Amino acid sequence: MPHLLLKDLPRYECLLEAAREFPDLDPSAAAAFLHLLHTSDEAFAISDRSLAAHNISHGRFGVLMLLWQGVQPRAAKLMGAGECVPGPRTPAALADAANVTRATMTGLIDTLERDGYVKREPDPVDRRQMSVRLTPSGMKFMEAFLPGHFRSIAGIMGTLTEAERKTLVRLLVKVQQQTAALRGRPQGAPAPAAG
Amino acid sequence: MPHLLLKDLPRYECLLEAAREFPDLDPSAAAAFLHLLHTSDEAFAISDRSLAAHNISHGRFGVLMLLWQGVQPRAAKLMGAGECVPGPRTPAALADAANVTRATMTGLIDTLERDGYVKREPDPVDRRQMSVRLTPSGMKFMEAFLPGHFRSIAGIMGTLTEAERKTLVRLLVKVQQQTAALRGRPQGAPAPAAG
DNA sequence: GGCTGACAATTAGCCTCCTAACTGTTTTGG
């Protein structure tokens, strides 16, 4: 389920040592990078376990969240749709929101439909489009699953104080902005005054 | 290549709002969790792109690193083996170090061998075991690839000051410890005095 | 009205991961 990542991260002294051989290796950058991926992987694995216990994958869960947002007004808030805006319904809109290809979304909807959580319905106006809807069974699943999922997340982050969470998010957002700036740019090229 | 993750994270006010409906939802915890996974995913994608440009996957790269560590003394430091300890050689040891199943390692070695980067050799003592070795071609690849890879990582983390990197790592380690404590424990159960 | 291009969804085929079952080898123990 998670990325392949070495089980044990290199110790910092080792990175310092290695940096003498590799001038391009920035020890503190590498340490931060490895810890970021490793921690995320661990957190992901925990949350994935609670999903797997309910026979659902992360990808499918994302689709259910997006669909649920359209049914439950309160859910809309959670997903960022300001004021009860109906969520995505078509495979294309779902794929866009979930950041996967349409082909992948077809596959996800296939299995969700097979398991009875969602239902495809043809669009009466545009016959190219389908409309995907959560079934009562799918609704029931979400309502049964979410509280535990939220507790799981709270448990993972419970080790950080409010101030630490704030700091963590601030630093992560900085990195996100950097990756966004780097995207589509060659690896070694200078960033456009991103700081 | 990365996890499926919603393209846009929910705004913080939305989480606050949603927490009124879901008492189990801890807004700051959820925000930190989502940002962690999202940022890691972005960073992963950047590094994965430089790998993909050389026709290598993350999983295969990990195997090459582990094998390289056994050949290059300086590499050993990088990987955390204190003093030129020979790295893992058998598929089982590689699988253990890379945190994947043996079956997966078989597949990774298959493709690496097909591409000429590694070579399987039967163990003369224990005929159950194989010994996997980096070929000269594999060595050459690593030496050509690593500097750019290191620059790529340095670029991603370049947006953070040294102090910020230190803070980020400290917070991530705290979360890692929490996930380690949570592993094997039910989701809602109390942690053993973890903080 | 009827091409032509754009678009929605799917299909086909590949990759990497997984689990479970299998093959062959070594170790153990009556």
Next chain:
DNA sequence: CCAAAACAGTTAGGAGGCTAATTGTCAGCC
């Protein structure tokens, strides 16, 4: 000494990603 357990590696089959190609539908333009 040989059957059974343990172990290394592989194979088989599934899931979820991807890209590229296909099919069906709509929209624009002559």
